[in-house]
Amino acid sequence: MEIVKAIREAGETFQAAEWKLKLADLMETLADARIEVVNVQDVVLDREKRIKELEDALAKTGELVRHLDAYYIQSDEGKPTGHPKCLRCWDVDHRLINLYRSGTAATSSGASNAKNQCPSCNTAYTVARSDTFLVTINETMGG
Numbered sequence: 611m612e613i614v615k616a617i618r619e620a621g622e623t624f625q626a627a628e629w630k631l632k633l634a635d636l637m638e639t640l641a642d643a644r645i646e647v648v649n650v651q652d653v654v655l656d657r658e659k660r661i662k663e664l665e666d667a668l669a670k671t672g673e674l675v676r677h678l679d680a681y682y683i684q685s686d687e688g689k690p691t692g693h694p695k696c697l698r699c700w701d702v703d704h705r706l707i708n709l710y711r712s713g714t715a716a717t718s719s720g721a722s723n724a725k726n727q728c729p730s731c732n733t734a735y736t737v738a739r740s741d742t743f744l745v746t747i748n749e750t751m752g753g
């Protein structure tokens with residue numbers, strides 16, 4: 611560090627005021643270094659969190675099954691079960707994000723504009739009229 615070197619070279623010829631000034635500089639440098647350490651710790655924590663997410667995702671890979679435009683957790687019988695998950699978020703980010711239903715569901719008389727929407731990436735998946743499986747799932751799961 612330049613300041614430490616300067617102090618060493620100056621030795622005892624330094625006046626008290628100069629020492630105080632150098633000390634203040636040194637304290638400031640230390641404070642900056644501390645902030646840097648905290649920033650680095652934040653980055654490390656973020657990385658650790660992401661590694662954990664990816665490890666969890668890797669563990670779930672075998673449990674997932676695709677049905678139409680969503681992934682589902684596979685039941686013991688190999689059937690899709692539970693909430694639909696976003697295709698894009700899994701394929702791109704390896705995150706399992708629950709989709710939510712927007713629009714109105716198909717009825718026997720009217721057309722459907724129902725969509726499964728991702729709250730994370732905002733991708734909207736059109737729900738086909740023939741997609742009775744999802745309706746069954748949602749009723750079973752209470753929404």
Ligand SMILES: [Zn+2]
Nearest residue numbers: 696699728731
């Ligand atoms: Zn998504």
